[in-house]
Each structure stands twice: as structure tokens, then as C-alpha cells.
Amino acid sequence: MLVWSRRGRALLWTVFALVFVPVVLAPLAVLVLAAVAGSWNGVLPTGYTTGHLGDALAGEQVASLSVSLQTAFLAGIGAVIVGVWGALAVREAPPAARRIADAAMHLPIAVPSVVVGLGLLTAFSRPPIALNGTMWLVVIAHFVLVLAFAYSTVSAALERTDPAYAQVAASLGASPMRVLWRVRVPMLMPAVSAAASLSLALSMGEVGATIMVYPASWRPLSVTIFTLTDRGKVFLASAETVVLLATTVVILVGLGVATRRGRR
Amino acid sequence: MTAAIGLRDVTVHYGRTEALSAFSIDVAVGETVALLGPSGSGKSTALKAVAGFLRPSAGSVLLAGRDVTHAPPRERGIGVVVQQYALFPHMKVKDNVAFGLAAMGRADRRARVAEVLDLVGMAAYAGRYPRELSGGQQQRVAIARALAIRPPVLLLDEPLSALDASLRAEMVGELQRLKRELPDTAVLYVTHDQTEALALADRIAVMRDARLVDVDATEELYHRPPSAFTASFLGAANLIPREGGELLVVRPHQVAVAAAGTPGGRAARVTGVQWRGSTYRVTCALDADGTEVRADVASLDGLPGVGETATVLVPTVGEGATVVRV
Ligand SMILES: Nc1ncnc2c1ncn2[C@@H]1O[C@H](COP(=O)(O)OP(=O)(O)O)[C@@H](O)[C@H]1O
Numbered sequence: 001m002l003v004w005s006r007r008g009r010a011l012l013w014t015v016f017a018l019v020f021v022p023v024v025l026a027p028l029a030v031l032v033l034a035a036v037a038g039s040w041n042g043v044l045p046t047g048y049t050t051g052h053l054g055d056a057l058a059g060e061q062v063a064s065l066s067v068s069l070q071t072a073f074l075a076g077i078g079a080v081i082v083g084v085w086g087a088l089a090v091r092e093a094p095p096a097a098r099r100i101a102d103a104a105m106h107l108p109i110a111v112p113s114v115v116v117g118l119g120l121l122t123a124f125s126r127p128p129i130a131l132n133g134t135m136w137l138v139v140i141a142h143f144v145l146v147l148a149f150a151y152s153t154v155s156a157a158l159e160r161t162d163p164a165y166a167q168v169a170a171s172l173g174a175s176p177m178r179v180l181w182r183v184r185v186p187m188l189m190p191a192v193s194a195a196a197s198l199s200l201a202l203s204m205g206e207v208g209a210t211i212m213v214y215p216a217s218w219r220p221l222s223v224t225i226f227t228l229t230d231r232g233k234v235f236l237a238s239a240e241t242v243v244l245l246a247t248t249v250v251i252l253v254g255l256g257v258a259t260r261r262g263r264r
Numbered sequence: 265m266t267a268a269i270g271l272r273d274v275t276v277h278y279g280r281t282e283a284l285s286a287f288s289i290d291v292a293v294g295e296t297v298a299l300l301g302p303s304g305s306g307k308s309t310a311l312k313a314v315a316g317f318l319r320p321s322a323g324s325v326l327l328a329g330r331d332v333t334h335a336p337p338r339e340r341g342i343g344v345v346v347q348q349y350a351l352f353p354h355m356k357v358k359d360n361v362a363f364g365l366a367a368m369g370r371a372d373r374r375a376r377v378a379e380v381l382d383l384v385g386m387a388a389y390a391g392r393y394p395r396e397l398s399g400g401q402q403q404r405v406a407i408a409r410a411l412a413i414r415p416p417v418l419l420l421d422e423p424l425s426a427l428d429a430s431l432r433a434e435m436v437g438e439l440q441r442l443k444r445e446l447p448d449t450a451v452l453y454v455t456h457d458q459t460e461a462l463a464l465a466d467r468i469a470v471m472r473d474a475r476l477v478d479v480d481a482t483e484e485l486y487h488r489p490p491s492a493f494t495a496s497f498l499g500a501a502n503l504i505p506r507e508g509g510e511l512l513v514v515r516p517h518q519v520a521v522a523a524a525g526t527p528g529g530r531a532a533r534v535t536g537v538q539w540r541g542s543t544y545r546v547t548c549a550l551d552a553d554g555t556e557v558r559a560d561v562a563s564l565d566g567l568p569g570v571g572e573t574a575t576v577l578v579p580t581v582g583e584g585a586t587v588v589r590v
């Protein structure tokens with residue numbers, strides 16, 4: 001704790017509560033309440049039901065969750081692999097090329113997701129590569145959107161790593177491949193895990209680009225929630241959101257635990 | 265006999281900075297040479313040129329007579345210990361030490377790991393991770409890892425700088441013992457600490473601003489420093505101007521301080537006194553030209569206090585002082 005005085009600490013907690021409660025906690029609480037609300041006319045729901053959550057875990061909705069998960073895994077794995085490779089490659093490049101490549105890898109952060117969606121739609125909707133109407137357009141859109149975050153997480157970690165580790169490994173006779181797999185990549189594992197978590201979380205919640213490119217056969221949960229809300233089915237949408245949130249949290253915690261185990 | 269390490273006019277640039285300027289040195293088989301100089305003088309750069317961690321912009325690097333200027337580090341077979349040790353954090357001590365032994369059979373490798381860990385007194389810690397070790401222990405493991413491959417050349421970059429003073433003194437003793445056990449290993453030892461260089465090196469190369477200033481056998485360089493810079497850097501000598509543009513080189517323990525008016529000395533004023541345990545360091549400013557003179561004396565009895573006038577007694581050239589040109 002950096003703030004020692006009792007008053008300082010009290011102040012800190014107050015500010016934290018003032019920001020955290022209305023901005024983060026209150027909307028979440030309302031969501032959870034709405035997910036189990038029978039009807040809601042006053043300040044609090046007037047009756048409670050598990051019906052929405054039951055619906056949210058049935059048939060079509062579960063299929064939608066599964067689509068979200070598959071998309072997140074495919075796009076996330078792709079983004080982490082390309083992100084790690086990109087970070088390593090950019091680090092080795094001569095300074096001028098390095099600056100250009102670094103900016104290019106960060107570009108998708110600056111481009112609105114709707115633009116990414118539209119771009120992919122126009123680029124891949126006629127031969128030679130016609131992907132519209134397939135799941136791949138969704139996966140590619142997510143890949144493009146999370147890649148920049150995965151890359152920047154890994155490249156920041158790489159920037160902090162002393163080049164001496166790789167140099168010493170090389171002086172001990174290791175080939176560049178051995179240095180990469182036995183020293184550089186393992187040392188990047190915490191950042192790789194963070195990049196994977198970030199990619200997954202971003203992909204699970206992505207709507208902007210997805211809504212422009214998804215086919216009827218591949219509708220992620222985030223889009224389902226959006227359309228439910230649009231049609232006024234707020235309680236079911238809230239229940240779906242709770243399911244989406246819970247699934248994401250479970251996966252992220254699982255990833256965190258696995259990484260910590262791996263480091264031991 | 266061919267030198268184990270030879271640097272021939274090696275020049276290194278970082279962008280536009282010249283970090284090493286036409287630097288040449290030889291290290292014979294079994295010899296320890298210290299590169300001594302202030303921070304930023306190019307010591308680590310010289311060591312990296314030998315290890316192959318950077319490419320010289322001119323000059324050549326020879327190992328046992330072979331030109332390796334453009335060979336990658338893995339083809340040089342050199343043991344390197346860097347300043348922060350760079351132990352692989354995700355590997356146990358024994359795996360760190362075994363890293364360079366990939367080409368060996370399993371049984372041989374285990375035997376060699378045990379042998380070098382024993383050599384540095386770390387056998388009991390083979391199963392630990394680096395983060396579970398103290399700085400001194402990490403340092404021993406880094407040395408064991410470098411020695412495991414039986415390198416004919418060992419490079420050490422400020423290996424003791426991350427340790428506290430008492431541990432540093434102990435590790436100097438350890439390194440002296442290691443040197444006796446590895447009589448054929450050529451060692452290049454980078455340091456900014458003159459006591460380490462004096463204790464460990466057969467020869468010392470003094471560096472300043474990317475250049476070699478002086479190189480000679482340790483005792484020779486200490487007792488007869490060829491330049492003012494070496495004299496003051498190695499042994500904190502006083503440099504007192506003489507006629508003819510020369511400087512008199514006098515170590516603090518050779519200087520005596522007495523009451524004002526003592527014959528045969530130079531008039532001065534005491535500007536400071538520091539107790540150093542076994543001696544006092546008395547600092548005086550000469551009345552003649554203000555030159556600062558440091559004296560190490562055993563006792564302050566009968567000596568003038570700070571701010572008072574005094575006499576400084578300096579030996580002449582015949583009595584142990586030497587002379588350098590400015
Ligand atoms: N990677 C680098 N990039 C740019 N300049 C560097 C780099 N490494 C060292 N230098 C510069 O080169 C000079 C010599 O550095 P170095 O060999 O590390 O000195 P020493 O080891 O004697 O302290 C210094 O001026 C330093 O600032």
C-alpha cells in the first residue's frame with residue numbers, strides 16, 4: 001500500500017467507491033437482477049424467476065454461445081501466434097523497418113470496428129476470395145481486431161526483456177531455434193497468457209464488426225444479445241449477458257491458473 | 265604462444281556514438297586481464313565484441329589465433345557471465361547449468377552439472393529456481409553455467425557489482441580459488457573497481473572514453489603508472505604539479521601531515537577529515553596552488569584540525585614517488 005495515513009486511505013477508498021460503484025458495479029447488479037426478474041415496474045423487480053436463465057441455456061442460445069467460444073478461440077489463438085511472431089520479428093528488424101512495422105501492427109486499434117467489418121465484407125464478397133456467408137469472415141474480423149492488442153502486449157514484454165538472456169544462451173552454443181523455443185518464448189509466457197486472455201475477452205464481447213459480417217448460421221452470443229435488446233426482450237438479453245460474462249470469467253480464471261502452474 | 269584472445273584495432277559504433285575506438289589487447293592462455301575504467305568507458309562493449317554479441321565496425325577479433333570477427337556467439341565456445349547474471353528464470357539451477365551441454369549424453373551431462381556445481385559450492389541448490397537464490401548464489405550459478413562447457417576463455421562483466429560489500433570481498437577470494445583450479449583458462453574481467461582488478465588480474469588495461477589508456481602487469485601499473493589518469497584511477501594517487509609540466513604521483517599512505525611550520529614540508533590548510541576505521545583520511549589544500557592532497561594517517565594526535573594551517577610532507581622521487589607528464 002502506497003498510501004499510509006489513515007485519512008489518505010479513507011479518501012482513496014471513497015474515491016474508489018464513488019467511481020467503481022456507479023460505473024461498474026451498479027450496471028452489473030442491474031443486469032443480474034434483470035436476468036432473474038419476473039416483472040420490473042418499480043425500483044426493484046416485483047417478482048423473480050429462473051426462467052430467463054433457463055431459456056438462455058437452452059437450444060438456440062447455447063448454440064450461439066458455442067459460436068462465440070469457437071470464434072474467440074480461433075481468433076485468439078491466431079492472434080497470439082501471429083502477435084508473438086510479429087513482436088519477435090519486429091524486434092529483430094533494423095530500426096527504420098521496425099518503426100513502420102510496429103505502427104502497422106498497431107493500426108487496427110485506431111480503426112473503428114465498423115470500418116473493419118465493412119472492409120472485410122467488401123474485400124471478400126466476390127472472387128477470388130468469396131467468404132461472405134461463411135463463419136470465416138467473422139473469425140477473420142475478430143482476428144484482425146484482437147491482433148493489435150495481442151501484439152502490443154507481447155511486444156511491450158519483449159521490450160522489457162534484457163537481450164542478455166538470448167545472448168548468453170547463444171554463447172552456450174544454442175542455435176537460434178533453440179534460443180527461441182527454450183529461452184525467449186518461455187520467458188514471454190506471462191505476456192502470452194495475458195495476450196490470450198485479452199484476445200478472448202475482446203472477442204467474446206465484439207459487436208461492431210461482427211454485426212456487419214455474420215451469416216445466419218454463425219451468430220455469436222454478443223450479436224444475439226444485441227438483437228434481443230433491439231426487439232425489446234430485455235430480461236432474456238440480460239440473462240444471456242450474465243451467461244456470456246460468467247463463461248468469459250471462468251475461462252480467464254482458468255487461463256490464469258494454468259499459467260501460474262506452468263511457471264512453477 | 266598464440267594468445268587465447270586477441271583484439272586488433274576493434275572499433276564499435278552504436279549509431280553515431282563511438283563506444284570503442286581502435287582497441288587492441290591480447291590475453292594469454294591462463295592469464296587474467298582486467299579491463300578497468302569508469303562507467304561508460306567502453307569496457308562492456310569490448311567484452312561483447314569478444315563474445316560476438318555485437319559487430320565491430322572495424323578491426324578483428326581472434327580466438328586462439330582464429331579470426332572470429334564475423335562468427336556468431338554460438339561458434340565461439342566462450343563462457344560469459346553478464347552483469348545481472350541472466351539466469352533463465354523458468355529453469356532450475358541444474359537445467360541452467362546443463363543448457364550448454366545439449367550435445368552430451370544424459371549421464372555425462374548430469375555428471376558435468378554436478379561437477380561444476382560442486383566447483384562453485386552450489387551442489388545443494390541444484391533443484392532450486394533462480395528466484396529462490398540470493399544474489400551471491402545466483403552469481404555462482406552463472407559462473408558454473410559458463411564453466412560447464414569447459415571454455416578456454418571466460419568473460420566476466422562486473423560480476424560482483426550487484427553484491428554488497430562484504431559478499432564482494434568473499435567472492436573475490438572465491439574467484440582467486442577458481443582461477444587456481446582452472447590454470448589454462450584465459451579470463452577477461454571487466455570492472456570499475458580497482459580493488460577487484462588489483463586482487464584478481466595478472467595485467468590491467470585501463471580504459472577511458474572508448475580508448476585504452478595504459479596496459480601493464482598489475483604491480484608495475486600500480487607502482488609506476490605511466491599516465492596521470494591511471495595514477496589517480498588506480499590507487500587514488502595524489503597528483504602534485506612540479507616544474508616542467510610534470511606531476512608528482514604520491515599515494516595517500518605515503519603522505520604525512522604535521523603541525524604548521526614543520527621544516528621540509530609544504531604549507532597547507534586542512535579541509536577535511538574522514539575516519540575510515542583503520543586510518544583517517546586527511547584532506548589538505550596546498551597554499552602554493554590550492555592542489556588537493558589526500559593523506560592516510562593512523563592517528564590524529566598532534567595534528568591540526570579542519571580549517572587550521574598545517575604542513576604536508578610528500579616523499580620525493582627517490583623516496584617512492586613517481587612522475588608523470590600532464
Ligand atoms: N546499446 C547501446 N546503445 C547505444 N549506446 C550504447 C549502448 N551500449 C552502450 N552504449 C554507449 O557506449 C559507451 C560505452 O558503453 P559500455 O561499453 O557499456 O561502458 P562500460 O561498460 O565501460 O560502462 C557509453 O557511452 C554508452 O552510453
Ligand SMILES: [Mg+2]
Nearest residue numbers: 307308309422
Ligand atoms: Mg558495463
